[in-house]
Amino acid sequence: MLRIGVNGYGTIGKRVADAVAEMPDMELVGVSKSRPNHTADAARRRGYAVYAPEERHDDFEAASIPAAGVVEDLIADSEIVVDATPAGMGAQYRPVYAEHDTPAIFQGGESAEVAETSFTAPANYEEAIGQQYVRIVSCNTTGLNRTFAPLIEAYGIERADVTLVRCRGDHAVIKPDPTTLPSHHGPDALEVLPEIGEIQTMGMKVPTIRHHVHSLTVTLNDSPDAAAVRDLLSEQSRIHVIPEQLGIESGWDLQEYALDRGRDRMNLYENQIWGESITTNDEHLSLFQSIHRESDVVPENVDAIRAIAGTADAAESIERTNEALGIDTV
Numbered sequence: 001m002l003r004i005g006v007n008g009y010g011t012i013g014k015r016v017a018d019a020v021a022e023m024p025d026m027e028l029v030g031v032s033k034s035r036p037n038h039t040a041d042a043a044r045r046r047g048y049a050v051y052a053p054e055e056r057h058d059d060f061e062a063a064s065i066p067a068a069g070v071v072e073d074l075i076a077d078s079e080i081v082v083d084a085t086p087a088g089m090g091a092q093y094r095p096v097y098a099e100h101d102t103p104a105i106f107q108g109g110e111s112a113e114v115a116e117t118s119f120t121a122p123a124n125y126e127e128a129i130g131q132q133y134v135r136i137v138s139c140n141t142t143g144l145n146r147t148f149a150p151l152i153e154a155y156g157i158e159r160a161d162v163t164l165v166r167c168r169g170d171h172a173v174i175k176p177d178p179t180t181l182p183s184h185h186g187p188d189a190l191e192v193l194p195e196i197g198e199i200q201t202m203g204m205k206v207p208t209i210r211h212h213v214h215s216l217t218v219t220l221n222d223s224p225d226a227a228a229v230r231d232l233l234s235e236q237s238r239i240h241v242i243p244e245q246l247g248i249e250s251g252w253d254l255q256e257y258a259l260d261r262g263r264d265r266m267n268l269y270e271n272q273i274w275g276e277s278i279t280t281n282d283e284h285l286s287l288f289q290s291i292h293r294e295s296d297v298v299p300e301n302v303d304a305i306r307a308i309a310g311t312a313d314a315a316e317s318i319e320r321t322n323e324a325l326g327i328d329t330v
């Protein structure tokens with residue numbers, strides 16, 4: 001059993017903790033919170049040991065949610081730590097992980113330099129085997145890499161042009177974000193898949209929640225027909241090609257779909273590609289896909305654990321993770 005700590009129990013950390021707890025080959029040592037609020041209370045009720053930063057430890061006692069220890073105890077007791085602290089804080093924790101010789105997995109809010117490898121399991125699992133520090137790229141970049149990887153293998157990619165419409169706008173406005181090009185997603189995708197060649201990514205933010213939408217145009221080295229591309233993408237376990245007859249038109253419908261399917265925390269781990277959008281014109285392929293920002297990186301974190309530990313190859317790990325999380329059954 002791999003003993004895993006999750007440092008940071010927010011949007012990503014709580015989902016990774018749940019996933020680790022579901023894995024037959026892993027044991028969740030505990031999670032960390034900086035505030036003894038309702039999320040800490042709920043974690044305790046789920047049976048998770050909650051650790052606190054040293055300077056906050058007594059606040060937990062005072063709030064009747066006694067901490068199991070300080071974050072350094074969690075790090076010391078874990079074989080591998082998944083760092084899901086706020087963006088930029090992972091780099092501050094890195095020396096603490098190093099002090100305890102505890103390998104760590106960082107998230108997309110950290111810069112690429114924080115780790116030896118930026119990671120998306122179906123794209124470059126092998127590069128993370130035995131590494132001390134691995135970074136899961138952002139939710140959007142993970143979604144892009146999952147679509148690019150099989151296209152590269154089947155046809156080769158000459159270049160990709162992507163517009164990312166991202167949820168999380170602050171006010172009721174639509175805005176380019178950032179206004180300069182490219183957004184971080186293109187360079188990040190190249191960290192994992194240099195075979196993409198050239199990529200331009202343009203980001204926007206809109207005032208909605210949970211689901212991002214990508215408009216992709218990929219120039220391939222081949223000219224497959226749309227049906228062949230659709231078959232190829234449908235075969236990928238972390239891609240769901242939405243059949244037109246399901247009538248899924250928006251992120252709202254996807255959210256309802258996740259709930260109706262009984263997915264905890266509305267998780268939709270798979271890229272959601274609108275089947276009827278898959279269109280080819282000679283070597284140009286275009287499609288729309290949606291990404292659930294809160295959960296698509298979760299299976300990647302689980303696979304990165306096995307890659308670091310060297311306990312499974314890519315195919316074995318992806319299959320184990322998928323089976324435990326119910327992926328491929330949507």
Ligand SMILES: NC(=O)c1ccc[n+]([C@@H]2O[C@H](COP(=O)([O-])OP(=O)(O)OC[C@H]3O[C@@H](n4cnc5c(N)ncnc54)[C@H](OP(=O)(O)O)[C@@H]3O)[C@@H](O)[C@H]2O)c1
Nearest residue numbers: 008009010011012033034035084085086087107109139293
């Ligand atoms: N949110 C997304 O959709 C998303 C998607 C993909 C990747 N990411 C990346 O994932 C990472 C985490 O993002 P998030 O959205 O999950 O953040 P979040 O919801 O703000 O959660 C951060 C967690 O870290 C805890 N924390 C704060 N200070 C801490 C400290 N000193 N020591 C230990 N834990 C501490 C927080 O505890 P308190 O709540 O008690 O303060 C909270 O549980 C970031 O790199 C982000 O860019 C986020």
